[in-house]
Ligand SMILES: Cc1cc2nc3c(=O)[nH]c(=O)nc-3n(C[C@H](O)[C@H](O)[C@H](O)COP(=O)(O)OP(=O)(O)OC[C@H]3O[C@@H](n4cnc5c(N)ncnc54)[C@H](O)[C@@H]3O)c2cc1C
Ligand SMILES: Cc1cc2nc3c(=O)[nH]c(=O)nc-3n(C[C@H](O)[C@H](O)[C@H](O)COP(=O)(O)O)c2cc1C
């Protein structure tokens with residue numbers, strides 16, 4: 001983990017409202033693993049104030065460049081979207097605990113929903129074999145990226161590929177057996193994947209999202225409810241990836257509970 | 261001759277005026293890879309309570325204009341786990357460590373302090389100016405838990421009583437951390453002084469609220485939270501100005517420090533030292549930048565000792 005000035009190599013649109021950021025990477029910071037993230041300070045001004053977390057979506061072969069795919073959502077990502085190649089950005093990383101490798105004999109099934117695509121793509125590139133299932137709202141949201149051959153696309157409206165959610169495709173098409181289900185995406189998707197894995201007795205490794213302030217485990221801001229009811233875990237440093245294995249349930253509760 | 265950056269608080273001498281604020285630096289290890297601990301004037305730990313506290317429901321943080329609203333709820337492992345799991349590393353750090361203490365009752369604050377004192381031994385580790393646990397910061401100002409001290413922190417009589425009972429059990433530096441959520445911060449500072457505090461620190465966070473209009477819901481699970489960051493800088497500076505004119509003991513200033521200028525405002529307003537909180541989240545080099553900037557400012561203005569800055573406000 002290191003804080004350094006990264007250079008923006010490219011910052012190109014890959015889908016409506018989505019961009020891919022490529023940054024120079026200081027190898028002294030350590031090699032990023034799939035599921036880990038970096039935090040960026042998009043502007044030296046005080047509004048927006050906090051750094052923003054983004055998952056790695058890939059790394060160049062020599063380790064000198066990393067990428068992230070992001071969705072323009074609010075003030076920080078809007079500023080990020082305007083930054084030109086050649087400009088410098090304050091980066092900290094790699095942060096958090098990434099995806100574990102599949103266990104012996106485990107079939108790797110990877111699911112991504114929406115902008116959860118980045119870390120899942122990175123994981124797919126790092127594994128010799130996997131089944132990659134990507135979910136999008138509609139055909140026009142599909143990103144212009146080199147997606148691995150044979151990956152399954154799902155759309156909510158059926159305008160491209162399978163009509164439905166990645167969890168539904170997996171539920172119908174993946175036979176029972178030794179599986180590790182990997183996933184990143186919106187909370188309802190993670191809940192569906194966790195439920196599916198539990199039902200089929202599959203191992204699972206899912207990446208959580210939570211608001212972050214420090215990103216390094218110091219502030220307790222990014223708390224996620226523990227599944228055993230005994231308090232909270234930190235998304236940034238205990239996660240963001242949390243795994244469940246045979247006989248060991250997920251440490252975090254994936255069911256989104258609305259505040260009452 | 262190079263400027264004297266050391267700061268005297270009671271018997272204690274801190275190597276420089278820039279510390280890192282409670283709750284924003286964990287127990288040090290979290291930031292070890294990013295921040296040179298040896299360059300910190302003091303490390304204030306996350307609040308320690310008698311029993312472990314899981315903290316508040318989530319979400320706990322939301323960003324507001326130039327500010328951070330949090331409702332962590334004093335999440336901490338409790339004093340016993342603190343002593344076994346955190347203390348050994350804290351004692352080995354190359355900077356002075358000040359333990360932030362919170363409680364729901366006077367007895368609870370007292371028990372936490374007694375437990376730590378019993379483990380450390382009575383003397384400030386033989387070298388009160390060096391590293392080690394050199395003091396306590398009494399949090400009578402957390403707005404995020406029903407019994408987080410704010411009930412104490414708004415009542416001068418209770419602040420004085422709590423301070424004097426804690427004073428009786430430690431010779432280490434005793435700092436009382438004040439809330440800005442009061443009508444007259446000077447009267448609370450005087451109560452801490454009367455109770456025997458070596459210093460007061462201010463400010464803790466301001467009570468704030470943010471609403472998601474689309475959802476028509478409060479953004480924090482606890483509805484209200486504590487506001488920190490640049491948005492509160494002028495409030496903190498005014499509190500330090502008032503508190504430092506109400507008491508003879510040193511005042512430690514914090515709230516919204518992002519760079520040397522902000523820290524110098526606190527020092528000119530009457531602070532003897534400062535702490536950086538939210539500024540470290542935004543940029544972990546903030547404490548070091550603040551310290552370097554204070555040094556350059558002193559040089560440019562021919563100020564020999566940090567302590568002299570206090571008298572320089574025109
Ligand atoms: C570990 C981690 C990895 C992430 N990886 C990526 C990534 O690869 N690509 C990407 O586009 N985004 C990623 N995000 C989310 C990204 O950090 C936010 O989209 C970004 O901070 C938004 O900032 P903003 O100022 O543009 O928008 P804001 O105004 O801060 O947010 C706009 C909206 O986005 C949602 N949102 C923002 N931040 C979060 C959060 N932390 N948790 C849940 N909801 C949030 C909220 O609904 C909010 O109203 C990741 C978040 C985490 C915690
Ligand atoms: C996430 C967070 C946690 C905090 N926890 C504590 C705490 O445990 N004890 C305490 O006395 N103050 C706590 N504070 C208050 C800070 O120490 C500080 O008083 C306040 O944030 C103002 O300073 P800043 O604007 O530089 O952050 C916390 C603040 C934040 C943002």
Ligand code: FES
Pocket residue numbers: 211212213214215216217218219220221222223234235236237
């Ligand atoms: S963001 Fe601070 S502990 Fe995770």
